[in-house]
Amino acid sequence: MRKNTNIGSSYSKQDRVAKPISRRSVFKMGLATGIAVPMSALGQSPNRLRPQPGDQLVFEEGPNQDALVRPELLELEQRPLSALARDPATEVLRDGSRLNRVMITRIDSEKMSARYQANAAEGVIAYSAVCTHTGCDVINWDEGRLRMACPCHESQFDIYDGAKVVGGPAPRPLAMLPLEVVDGIVMVAAGFRGRVGFTQQF
Amino acid sequence: MIRSSIFLCCSLVSSFLFAQALPPYNPVTAERLLDPEESNWLMYRGSYDSHGFSTLDQIDTENVDGLVPVWSFSTGLREGHQAPPIVNDGYMYVTTPQNHILAINARTGDLIWRYVRYLPDDLQQFHPTNRGVALYGDRVYMATVDAFLVSLDALTGELIWEVAVEDYYNGYYMTMAPLIADGKVMVGVSGGELGIRGFVAAYDVMSGEEQWKTYTIPAPGEPGSESWPGDTWQTGGVPVWLTGSYDPDLNLAYWGTGNGGPWMGDTRPGDNLYSSSVIALDVSTGELKNHHQYHWNDSWDWDEVSAPLLIDFERDGRSVNGMVHAGRNGYLWYLEREADAINFVDANPYVYQDVFTSVDPVTGRPEYDMTKKPGTGYEASFCPSLWGGKDWPPAAFDPESRLMFIPANDNVCSTMVGEEVQYSPGRSYMGRGTSENGGFFVRPGTDHIGELQAWNVDTGERAWTTTFESQNWGPVLATAGDLVFMGGTNDRYFRAFDSRTGEILWEQRTNSGITGVPVTYTLDGKQYIAVQSGWGVDAQREQNLLNMAKGESHYVPQGGVIWVFALPD
Numbered sequence: 001m002r003k004n005t006n007i008g009s010s011y012s013k014q015d016r017v018a019k020p021i022s023r024r025s026v027f028k029m030g031l032a033t034g035i036a037v038p039m040s041a042l043g044q045s046p047n048r049l050r051p052q053p054g055d056q057l058v059f060e061e062g063p064n065q066d067a068l069v070r071p072e073l074l075e076l077e078q079r080p081l082s083a084l085a086r087d088p089a090t091e092v093l094r095d096g097s098r099l100n101r102v103m104i105t106r107i108d109s110e111k112m113s114a115r116y117q118a119n120a121a122e123g124v125i126a127y128s129a130v131c132t133h134t135g136c137d138v139i140n141w142d143e144g145r146l147r148m149a150c151p152c153h154e155s156q157f158d159i160y161d162g163a164k165v166v167g168g169p170a171p172r173p174l175a176m177l178p179l180e181v182v183d184g185i186v187m188v189a190a191g192f193r194g195r196v197g198f199t200q201q202f
Numbered sequence: 203m204i205r206s207s208i209f210l211c212c213s214l215v216s217s218f219l220f221a222q223a224l225p226p227y228n229p230v231t232a233e234r235l236l237d238p239e240e241s242n243w244l245m246y247r248g249s250y251d252s253h254g255f256s257t258l259d260q261i262d263t264e265n266v267d268g269l270v271p272v273w274s275f276s277t278g279l280r281e282g283h284q285a286p287p288i289v290n291d292g293y294m295y296v297t298t299p300q301n302h303i304l305a306i307n308a309r310t311g312d313l314i315w316r317y318v319r320y321l322p323d324d325l326q327q328f329h330p331t332n333r334g335v336a337l338y339g340d341r342v343y344m345a346t347v348d349a350f351l352v353s354l355d356a357l358t359g360e361l362i363w364e365v366a367v368e369d370y371y372n373g374y375y376m377t378m379a380p381l382i383a384d385g386k387v388m389v390g391v392s393g394g395e396l397g398i399r400g401f402v403a404a405y406d407v408m409s410g411e412e413q414w415k416t417y418t419i420p421a422p423g424e425p426g427s428e429s430w431p432g433d434t435w436q437t438g439g440v441p442v443w444l445t446g447s448y449d450p451d452l453n454l455a456y457w458g459t460g461n462g463g464p465w466m467g468d469t470r471p472g473d474n475l476y477s478s479s480v481i482a483l484d485v486s487t488g489e490l491k492n493h494h495q496y497h498w499n500d501s502w503d504w505d506e507v508s509a510p511l512l513i514d515f516e517r518d519g520r521s522v523n524g525m526v527h528a529g530r531n532g533y534l535w536y537l538e539r540e541a542d543a544i545n546f547v548d549a550n551p552y553v554y555q556d557v558f559t560s561v562d563p564v565t566g567r568p569e570y571d572m573t574k575k576p577g578t579g580y581e582a583s584f585c586p587s588l589w590g591g592k593d594w595p596p597a598a599f600d601p602e603s604r605l606m607f608i609p610a611n612d613n614v615c616s617t618m619v620g621e622e623v624q625y626s627p628g629r630s631y632m633g634r635g636t637s638e639n640g641g642f643f644v645r646p647g648t649d650h651i652g653e654l655q656a657w658n659v660d661t662g663e664r665a666w667t668t669t670f671e672s673q674n675w676g677p678v679l680a681t682a683g684d685l686v687f688m689g690g691t692n693d694r695y696f697r698a699f700d701s702r703t704g705e706i707l708w709e710q711r712t713n714s715g716i717t718g719v720p721v722t723y724t725l726d727g728k729q730y731i732a733v734q735s736g737w738g739v740d741a742q743r744e745q746n747l748l749n750m751a752k753g754e755s756h757y758v759p760q761g762g763v764i765w766v767f768a769l770p771d
Contacts, residue, residue, distance in 0.1 A: 134327035
């Protein structure tokens with residue numbers, strides 16, 4: 001009898017059942033119908049690319065939904081809001097993957113761990129919204145202890161210490177997105193510091 | 203939709219190092235599924251009636267204290283190992299988190315093959331687990347967390363076909379063991395936290411062609427649609443994430459359904475049919491023939507996804523063709539099943555429950571203490587907690603003693619408040635705000651949480667209760683040896699109980715906490731007990747909240763191991 005290890009290919013995006021309501025599905029429909037969709041030099045749709053240096057950030061929720069992120073639009077230590085990057089040249093919103101989503105808030109930079117201070121811009125910080133445990137959106141907020149929290153399995157992350165894991169099963173901190181402020185607008189200074197999302201076990 | 207393995211990127215590693223004298227594979231026929239032999243464990247609960255009971259009695263109350271491990275097998279994975287080892291004449295199939303399937307020589311514990319599924323990077327797993335395979339012919343079937351149904355060769359593990367049941371990106375996923383009956387393989391979908399519209403779908407067991415798909419939320423104009431306002435039906439949740447029971451005489455499959463979404467009932471005023479219900483689907487057509495809703499307009503996250511156990515019981519001198527369900531809502535429900543109706547018989551609490559003020563004696567419809575019903579901007583506390591009196595771990599029934607065994611949790615409660623939430627495909631759509639200590643507390647003055655309860659289904663009386671300080675997430679196996687097997691506690695023990703008294707007769711400490719479904723079978727006439735140990739998912743989540751509530755740091759190690767026990771020769 002053979003002893004086998006089968007590595008199953010799990011999916012083909014073309015074969016998946018697409019719902020017409022998602023932007024991502026609209027993009028896929030574009031592929032299927034031959035409508036021209038801008039692609040990056042790497043062959044990947046620009047809306048699927050992770051946030052790029054020079055990108056702006058746009059609120060995805062809250063009272064300023066769809067507005068560019070500016071420091072004064074965030075209150076100190078407020079509940080983090082989700083945001084997406086946008087290429088200011090092409091105005092492409094990088095909404096093609098949930099791995100692109102970040103949670104942003106504003107902190108007291110002097111209280112921030114020194115090694116992460118350079119990633120903040122006038123107190124604005126951005127962490128990946130995707131938990132490193134099993135990939136859920138980290139949308140909960142412990143206002144008393146200033147921790148981001150995952151609703152799936154209660155992992156908790158210290159926003160003042162690089163999203164260090166301070167509770168729950170997450171194996172790694174949330175990836176941090178370095179920011180800078182240019183002409184009053186919060187922009188992406190560099191790619192994610194750390195791996196975004198969960199790591200599948202084999 | 204259906205793809206042959208020939209187009210897929212697979213790698214195959216072969217080895218003859220562990221070549222064993224495996225017998226020829228015994229194909230699983232419809233007849234064998236209808237009347238499973240006691241020497242095997244061919245499906246999730248052992249039989250279509252979901253009794254979780256075996257007539258094997260070699261291991262009994264007199265000798266169970268001699269049980270010893272025979273072999274074990276590390277899965278190499280973390281998180282919740284909840285699947286039963288499915289056994290067919292020497293071949294054992296075990297699923298793990300991340301949708302691995304291990305095919306193992308049940309005699310030796312040697313690996314025959316391993317299927318490993320690549321999961322998409324952007325997948326989110328609310329419940330990183332899987333609850334087992336289904337068998338038919340010479341094939342193995344698994345529902346995946348990225349919402350595919352796969353069919354594999356039972357001897358080689360080669361993928362024969364896979365079907366996209368839905369799009370994971372929109373929040374659909376699957377953790378249940380498929381149900382195979384009447385030439386079809388049936389699955390339901392998870393994702394009630396993510397704005398899905400739940401359904402059960404059936405596929406031809408050989409070709410994978412879709413046969414029918416029945417939504418758990420009626421579309422406008424369909425019966426029951428008036429119980430959903432506006433467009434709420436499109437994203438109202440009502441998942442089906444546990445294997446159904448099947449009555450071959452009626453050709454009806456009975457499925458438990460989840461709560462509506464978002465979690466707060468005031469976002470979807472109405473009864474929200476067929477949420478928190480049992481639904482009977484005609485296996486030939488998928489037609490929803492009848493239903494019973496355990497509770498309406500849920501605001502407590504009380505899924506009722508456990509399929510009812512098909513049990514004929516006595517009531518008032520009458521034999522009832524019935525079914526019994528230990529509800530997450532804390533009530534033990536007795537129902538009558540007929541071809542065209544599900545009739546309410548009676549219901550009473552089996553754990554402390556402070557929400558229902560009454561249950562209509564004719565219809566079974568409960569009335570609520572509305573101060574205990576959280577809403578948008580209205581915080582309320584209630585018992586049992588959002589995990590209910592019993593969550594997913596299956597109960598068992600011994601038809602000889604007439605006892606039903608319930609793995610329960612008592613004395614834990616929740617506090618919840620709703621907040622406005624906006625639908626976005628695949629994103630959290632619960633609308634639960636933040637409450638103190640994660641919205642979880644233990645009732646003051648109580649000394650335990652976990653329970654194993656035994657109820658006589660004919661008298662409706664509780665026979666005994668064995669308690670544990672720990673929470674209990676242990677699926678139950680009952681045997682004709684007057685034994686009940688269960689783990690489930692945070693001290694990592696797997697235990698055998700005297701089914702007549704609840705006394706603990708044997709226990710074995712394992713590598714991790716046990717939330718796996720135990721099974722029993724024979725090889726060469728000798729009885730074995732098998733179970734997975736591997737703590738995770740909601741058992742771990744509750745532990746985190748208990749640690750916060752008690753100021754403790756109790757640690758339950760993770761990592762899956764298959765354990766097999768037997769009496770010494």
